[in-house]
Amino acid sequence: MTATHTQTPTATTPREVVPAPRSAWVTVARREIVVRLTDKAFLGGTLLTLVLICGFMGWQVWDSSRTSSYTVATTQDDTVMGERLAAEASGIDEGVAVRSRAVPDAATAQDLLRAEEVDAWLHSTDGGWVLTTLDSAEGGLTRVTQDVVRSAALEDQAASLGTTAEALVEGSTVTTEFLRGDVERSQLAQGVSFAFAFLFYIAALTFGYVIANSVVEEKQSRVVEIIATSIPVRQLLAGKIVATTVIAMVQMALYAVVGLVGLSLTEYSELIFAVTGPVAWYLVFFVAGFVALAALWAVAGALASRAEDVQSTGTPLLMIVLGVFFGSFFLDGLARTVASFVPPFSAVLMPARMLDGDAVWWEAVVALAILLATAVVVVRVAERLYRRSLLQTGGRLSIRQAWSSPE
Incomplete structure (x- = not known):
């Protein structure tokens, strides 16, 4: 009589693991x-x-943080305004820096401007002030100059009236609201x-x-x-x-x-x-x-x-x-x-x-x-x-x- 032996799988017997249908x-x-x-x-x-x-975000960061520097020529009569512009520009717009350069006369200022050694020429006229540039408007410089000249003119007028610039502008502040959003x-x-x-x-x-x-x-x-x-x-x-x-x-x-x-x-x-x-x-x-x-x-x-x-x-x-x-x-x-x-x-x-x-x-x-x-x-x-x-x-x-x- 021949004995029948059944092989019992051990831990070392290799088995093929087939995933269950539900977890396949x-x-x-x-x-x-x-x-x-x-x-x-x-x-x-x-x-x-x-x-x-x-890269795009880095360019945005660089573009928003960079400062535009300008050299503004002024003659002797207008030096005070030029120095005030240089001192107050960064406080008005941190992206704008201005250096004032004194020149002997208007002709020299124009020559320097044509040679692109200065970016603008600031000079007074009977009706106010003129900012002359070579061939295009410098938006940041123009806005800063307008604010500085306006403040200086307001202070002079207030002094002549025996009051202060703050008193003259009291009640004139305008805030903004957006009907369609910012x-x-x-x-x-x-x-x-x-x-x-x-x-x-x-x-x-x-x-x-x-x-x-x-x-x-x-x-x-x-x-x-x-x-x-x-x-x-x-x-x-x-x-x-x-x-x-x-x-x-x-x-x-x-x-x-x-x-x-x-x-x-x-x-x-x-x-x-x-x-x-x-x-x-x-x-x-x-x-x-x-x-x-x-x-x-x-x-x-x-x-x-x-x-x-x-x-x-x-x-x-x-x-x-x-x-x-x-x-x-x-x-x-x-x-x-x-x-x-x-x-x-x-x-x-x-x-x-x-x-x-x-x-x-x-x-x-x-x-x-x-x-x-x-x-x-x-x-x-x-x-x-x-x-x-x-x-x-x-x-x-x-x-x-x-x-x-x-x-």
Whole structure:
């Protein structure tokens, strides 16, 4: 009688670990993230964008902190005013510095001005003062000179009346209010809104084509047929969407942090708290809008049978992304308000409206709810199209063919 021996696995027996169907998307997502984070092209592009952001912010800091220096010629009779201008210029405008240069006569002042050895000639006339420059007005110097001359004239008139300049101007102070908002904030809002639209455009196209090409490469090499025997296709799709969304979100957050830090160093630093809220909203809207587009880009890859087909199957998505990008600039008034509730335009327009002060919090909540609901529907539809077209290798499929194809 032959004895039957059953081999009991030991701790050293190698075993193949197969992910459970419900957690397979985690394995897929982890693999996609690792591949992307080790891609030199992706890392180089991210680094280049950060360098551009830092460079732009650095230029803003330099431009706002630089001082314009002027040399102003005055004759002997006007030396006192020239010296006062040099002494008070920086106090009026910290970006303007003036050096007074005494000259013997008007002819010498004009000669020095033509030779560009001085920037301006300040001289008195019967009706006041004249600031002569070579061929263009120096805005900063002109404003400072006007303030200094006005103060000097006011002091002289007050002294002749036996009073003070402060008493003469009492009650004449004018403060400003803005019916349509501060122009400085408006300019900042336009710049940040452009950044919203541009980053969404770049991310949607860059990561979109990455997903589509990844899907079609797996399909063309028949690797997906092996993967489909191990895990559900919907888990494969979920892993790709989650991984790409996480990477895109981290990238956008990194850009936002660097941008806000740079903004705090510019002349707009006082408005940073007004910008932080809309930026946070933008990141939330970005995730919802990007998930829907990522699912559709995966479908674009599944509909293709070759890498060359992605240009065709991805064209509708390209048009959508371009529409969002240009719509953020050209839509105005009622059309802009309505579009800020319509996905995927809301992913960019609603944060931009909040930045402009044109939308309140409940409008953002409503727009986000609509965008999330749309994203759920789009992902469900995309999942069916992806599942039914992924294993079809007979050529490029249309959406109708993919929808009606058997699983």
